Amino acid sequence: MAGSSTAISLTDLTIAAARDGLRARHFTARELTEAHLAAIARLNPRLNAFITVTGDRALTQADAADTALSRGDFAPLTGIPLAIKDLFCTEGVRTTAGSHILSPFVPPYESTVSANLLRDGAIFVGKTNMDEFAMGSSNMTSAFGPVVNPWKRRQDADAVLVPGGSSGGSASAVSARLAMGATGTDTGGSIRQPAAFCGIVGMKPTYGRCSRWGVVAFASSLDHPGPFARTTEDCAILLGSMAGHDPKDSTSADLPVADYAAACGRGVKGMRIGVPREYRVDGMQGEIETLWQQGLAWLRDAGAEIVDISLPHTKYALPAYYIVAPAEASSNLARYDGVRFGLRENGTDLRDLYERTRAAGFGAEVRRRILIGTYVLSAGYYDAYYLRAQKVRALILRDFTDAFAQVDALVAPTAPSAAFAQGENMDDPVQMYLNDVFTGPADLAGVPAISVPAGLDANGLPLGLQVIGKPFDEATVFAVGAALERAAGFDALPQIRAGA
Amino acid sequence: MSLEPATIRRIAALARLRVEDAELPVLAAELNGILGWIEQLNEVNVDGIEPLTGAAQMALKMREDVVTDGGYPDKVLANAPERAGDFYAVPKVVE
Amino acid sequence: MGYAIEGSTGTWEVVVGLEVHAQVISRAKLFSGAATDFGAPPNSQVSFVDAAFPGMLPVINRECVAQAVRTGLGLNAHINFVSRFDRKNYFYADLPAGYQISQYQHPIVGEGKIEIELTDGSTREIGITRLHLEQDAGKSLHDQHPSKTYVDLNRSGVALMEIVSEPDIRSPEEAGAYVRKLRTILRYLGTCDGNMEEGSMRADVNVSVRRHGEPYRTRCEVKNVNSVRFVMQAIEAEAKRQVEVWESGGTVEQETRLFEKGTTRSMRSKEDAHDYRYFPDPDLLPLVLDEAWVAELKAKLPELPDAKKRRFMHDYGLAAYDAGVLVAEQATADYFERVAKGRDAKLAANWVMGDLFAALNRAGRTIVDSPVSAAALGGLLDLMADNTISGRIAKDVFEAMVQTGDDPVAIIEAKGLRQVTDTGAIDAAVASVLAANADKVAEYQAGREKLFGFFVGQVMKAMAGKGNPALVNDALKRKLSAA
Structure with missing residues (x-):
């Protein structure tokens, strides 16, 4: 099968449908991969979603997948083209974390999560752009330039919108059909917020569900690898491959991985769904409140009971986050010193070399967070900042624990607004940080959460609803997310996409 | 609490980040904005609360004492900006 | 009255506490699977974890934990069933991550004690404050190139036990006895080979001086002293230096010093190392020991x-x-x-x-x-x-x-050294010796009994030393009294 009309339909397929098509030999993995590489070639110059495109490697993998498929050797992802956030180390393929300081770095190892995807037959088309070291909510902090959201405002079609961040390249690529799915990491909202901004599904599993080994660390106690795809079921398929115990990560949970794809069809009948009242914040876009109510109504119609609950410490989650995450980052990023890998700027002595290397290698936001993190850990301030933040973190976890004693899952908006334009929210770091107001708490508590596209705002931009679940109960999160997805019937398409 | 330029210099030195004098006023404004916003944590009553270090509620798993890694100096040195034989090389350090 | 420094204004007591870094005997490193053998080619025993590559994570070695527990038990110390790892943040060429994983607030072993023995036969008890597990750093070689320092990470990540004493030590002799005793205990336990030449045991020596009865004055830390003799010399040198500073009206500043050529000097590279920004390592979870496992380790102690x-x-x-x-x-x-x-x-x-x-x-x-x-x-x-x-x-x-x-x-x-017990041969030898020394026999019998020894010597000489001494004595006594 060849021809442009076929190529268009190939990039529109879901992972589940592509998998069936590949197994039935309706098309080959090479055709599927070439279609995505062609889309990347055409659209990446506009979207800047990829830092590195690995076309040759992808085609080699595709041919191997076709050989396997022709033998009837089906792994869960055989022949499926995926994009990998450039925070996941990929053996022999440059991995930058969106930073100048790692721009020359070629890892001699493969991260556990990406290795799991390769084990299951996936094809990697490239490494996606991101906020530098995953620090950002707009993808404006990448050393490789901002990523463009494939969606356009109806009223203001010239405005270039951000895809959200930090996994903005992955979200943009999946939304524009440059890949069928992608990996991301969520530290304060870096999967769910860009998923919402780009009209796709993004899933942050429980802390410990996906190994962090080989993922460039931002904030170790908060970094959650997870998948992006265009449907809940596709996310479930990806997570099924990514997840699992990894003895190389001491924080990895040795717990069985459920059949998440099956859970998507489970329905919500008899479930108790909590509505956290503290998520109604000032300044939230009106349509978001409306969509939230709509989502609750859909779930009620599907047989769920809606329960008003309280997460009293919600407003303190972000300030706590902006102590804990920079503190950990200030330590995690100390290894970028120009000695063993990455950039080096020569200096008069070693100390000067360190200071010049790190000043030249890190962008403004990363430098800010390193300084904040260093400050809150420094002598005399530890108790007032870091220790207090950890106590608040304990209270936030307790809020969730108390809520989950009453309900099976929580439903709330993913972000307080739709995608904003490049340049907006840039003057004041705190304004930018507030993008994560609904996503940060689940990261601090480590509980699983998914963002599902549920509607459009007045400007035609996608809005996401978020489902938050109990620790290690991703299955329920998928069940509720899929119920919302079915009810919403979200079928709007981004203006910039393969085949458009 | 408000960060003085001298404090920013001190933490930048601890973090080994070169900061030019011209950057200090902007940095001070940004950092103080962030810290000011963080101050709202002081409203929270945290008496008797045990700090939460991480989201993983488990005990540490242990590895057996077996040599399973290393033995690849070329790989650990391959990305080095400067090497001398099988050593990393840096400007001379005076102790 | 014990050891004291005689200054120009009076006598000064020396107060010493030791932090001994003992390399744990294990095959693999504390948080990685790389080998720990001494003397391997540069960077050949380095994993990506030890070199702090992006995304690398620590996983703790059970044997290193067991060794720390054994040592704690051997020091009669309290074992903490829950302990935790913290990061100690500082930049140094041979510290790849920019932090050392150590135990700051919650060490695996708490208070214990060591009894030391002094040359005068007296004993003293020296308190152990704590023992914690931490990673060793790599090695910087400053003498290989005129303008470069070379870095070898083979030692990076090897498990160390830092054993901290109370400031109970009052003399160089006590410090020497403490280090030797500690080394003996570690070697008995098989937890550290105590080989100070290879650096598997090193001491940081905290020294201060004071007048008798005073509270503690400011102390200085002399880093990385690598023999018992140097520990003793460093204490003496540093105590004398401090006495001179105080007596000349100056103030001892708390600082890190280096022992070199019989004296101590300020360490430039540690100038700003006083703000380590310790915080719990988020890559690791609390270390929880199983009581039965600890009991089993205890039962198997030598x-x-x-x-x-x-x-x-x-x-x-x-x-x-x-x-x-x-x-x-x-x-x-x-x-x-x-x-x-x-x-x-x-x-x-x-x-x-x-x-x-x-x-x-x-x-x-x-x-x-x-x-x-x-x-x-x-x-x-x-x-x-x-x-x-x-x-x-x-x-x-x-x-x-x-x-x-x-x-x-x-x-x-x-x-042919077998002793002669044949009384005939002995009697013959006795007879010939007495015959040859008739004058001496007469003197003996006149009362010079101390000549008995002379006769014994002559008989033994005649028998090439092989005569049974008791039988020779018997025969001589018999013959001399009979003669």
């Missing part, structure tokens, strides 16, 4: 030097000093016990501490590669006990054993 010393005194009737010497090295104690078993233990102790130690000293060997095995020395003692040889001949046989490594029986046979 007999430790103090207990062994008590047993040697009780079971073998040894003096405290001798028992102390024999238990200082486990190999010596084992050797002694093999010699002493079923024999005269005091005689065994004398031979081990006297002739054997002297011979080893001359040969520059240790008891582990002694040319005379415990079985052979035991055999020699047996030959004395059954009168095959005399104690004097035994000395000669022992020398031959040292030279040849041969069995004593073989040496005696080859050299």
Whole structure:
């Protein structure tokens, strides 16, 4: 099968449908991969979603997948083209974390999560752009330039919108059909917020569900690898491959991985769904409140009971986050010193070399967070900042624990607004940080959460609803997310996409 | 609490980040904005609360004492900006 | 009155606390699977974890934890069933991550104690504040290139136990005794080889001085002192320096110093190392010990030097000093016990501490590669006990054993050293000696009884030393009284 009309339909397929098509030999993995590489070639110059495109490697993998498929050797992802956030180390393929300081770095190892995807037959088309070291909510902090959201405002079609961040390249690529799915990491909202901004599904599993080994660390106690795809079921398929115990990560949970794809069809009948009242914040876009109510109504119609609950410490989650995450980052990023890998700027002595290397290698936001993190850990301030933040973190976890004693899952908006334009929210770091107001708490508590596209705002931009679940109960999160997805019937398409 | 330029210099030195004098006023404004916003944590009553270090509620798993890694100096040195034989090389350090 | 520094304004007491870094005996590193062997080619025992590559994570080695627990038990210390790892943040060329994983707030071992013994025979108890596990750093080589420092990360990530004493030490001698005793305990436990030359045991020495009865004054930390002798010298040098500073009206500043060429000097590279920004390592979870596992480790502990010393005194009737010497090295104690078993233990102790130690000293060997095995020395003692040889001949046989490594029986046979117990032969020798010295016999019988020794010597000489001394005595007494 060849021809442009076929190529268009190939990039529109879901992972589940592509998998069936590949197994039935309706098309080959090479055709599927070439279609995505062609889309990347055409659209990446506009979207800047990829830092590195690995076309040759992808085609080699595709041919191997076709050989396997022709033998009837089906792994869960055989022949499926995926994009990998450039925070996941990929053996022999440059991995930058969106930073100048790692721009020359070629890892001699493969991260556990990406290795799991390769084990299951996936094809990697490239490494996606991101906020530098995953620090950002707009993808404006990448050393490789901002990523463009494939969606356009109806009223203001010239405005270039951000895809959200930090996994903005992955979200943009999946939304524009440059890949069928992608990996991301969520530290304060870096999967769910860009998923919402780009009209796709993004899933942050429980802390410990996906190994962090080989993922460039931002904030170790908060970094959650997870998948992006265009449907809940596709996310479930990806997570099924990514997840699992990894003895190389001491924080990895040795717990069985459920059949998440099956859970998507489970329905919500008899479930108790909590509505956290503290998520109604000032300044939230009106349509978001409306969509939230709509989502609750859909779930009620599907047989769920809606329960008003309280997460009293919600407003303190972000300030706590902006102590804990920079503190950990200030330590995690100390290894970028120009000695063993990455950039080096020569200096008069070693100390000067360190200071010049790190000043030249890190962008403004990363430098800010390193300084904040260093400050809150420094002598005399530890108790007032870091220790207090950890106590608040304990209270936030307790809020969730108390809520989950009453309900099976929580439903709330993913972000307080739709995608904003490049340049907006840039003057004041705190304004930018507030993008994560609904996503940060689940990261601090480590509980699983998914963002599902549920509607459009007045400007035609996608809005996401978020489902938050109990620790290690991703299955329920998928069940509720899929119920919302079915009810919403979200079928709007981004203006910039393969085949458009 | 408000960060003085001298404090920013001190933490930048601890973090080994070169900061030019011209950057200090902007940095001070940004950092103080962030810290000011963080101050709202002081409203929270945290008496008797045990700090939460991480989201993983488990005990540490242990590895057996077996040599399973290393033995690849070329790989650990391959990305080095400067090497001398099988050593990393840096400007001379005076102790 | 103990050790004191005599200043120009009076005497000063020295206050010392030691932080000993003991490299844990394990095959693999504390948080990685790389090997720990000493002397490997540069960067050949380095994993990506040890070199702090992006995304690398630590996983703790069970044996290193076990070694720390064993050591804690051996120091009569409190084992903390829940402990935690923290990051100690600082930049240094051989610290790849920019932080060292250590235990700051919650160490695996709490308070314990060590009893030290001083040359005057007195003992003192030195408190142990804590023991914690941490990673070693790599090695910087400053002498390979005129303008470069070379970095080898082989040691990066090797497990260390930092054993911190209370500031209970009051003299260089006590410090030396403390380090030696600690090393003995670690070697008994098999948790550290105590080899200070290879750097597997190093001490940071905290020194301050004060007038008697005063509270503590400011202390300085002398870093990385790598022999017992240097520990003692560093304390003396640093204490004298501080006395001079105080007496000249100055103030001792708290700082990190380096011991070099008999003096200490300020360490430039540690100028700003006072803000380590410790925080719990988020890559690691609390270390929770299983009580049954700790009990099992405890049950399998070897007999430790103090207990062994008590047993040697009780079971073998040894003096405290001798028992102390024999238990200082486990190999010596084992050797002694093999010699002493079923024999005269005091005689065994004398031979081990006297002739054997002297011979080893001359040969520059240790008891582990002694040319005379415990079985052979035991055999020699047996030959004395059954009168095959005399104690004097035994000395000669022992020398031959040292030279040849041969069995004593073989040496005696080859050299014909077997003791003569044939009374006929003895009587004959006595008779000829008395006959040849009639004048002396007369003097003896006139009352110069001390000539008896002369006759013994002459008889032994005539018999080439092989006459049984008791029988020779008997025969002489008999003949002299009869003559």
